Amino acid sequence: MTKQVVLVYDKECPACDNYCRLVRIREDIGDLVLVDAREPGPILDEITALGWDIDQGMVLKLEQQLYYGSDAIHMLSLLGTRSGVFNRLNYWLFKSKRLSHLLYPILRTLRNLLLKLLGKTKINNLGLADNDRF
Secondary structure (H helix, E strand, O other), X not given: OOOEEEEEEOOOOHHHHHHHXXXXXXXXXXXXXXXXXXXXXXXXXXXXXXXXXXXXXXXXXXXXXXXXOHHHHHHHHXXXXXXXXXXXXXXXXXXXXXXHHHHHHHHHHHHHHHHHHXXXXXXXXOOOOHHHOO
């Protein structure tokens, strides 16, 4: 039986969408299932119940374990293939938990700026006012 590895992200963010479509996990791990965080569903309910702001980080679910933000991108790098330039680069950038924690806030800031420039709204799964989120 193949395991599902679920990645919840903002599909309307071009950078997030491209990253999630390019990242590959090893076949022995399972199938990577991409979930748009803008669509309601049980996994988004689970994320919200934990108090995690999906606008501040993607979420990776591996079996019953959830990983948020920099931990999610770090775990993706460890589960990922090393084939192709993108996946090798992803592995080398994020295999270190420390480096993931340093780089992720920069990537998140760039995402928020990109959304603002494109006139896209935030997901707002925790119900915060938009002016509190930038």
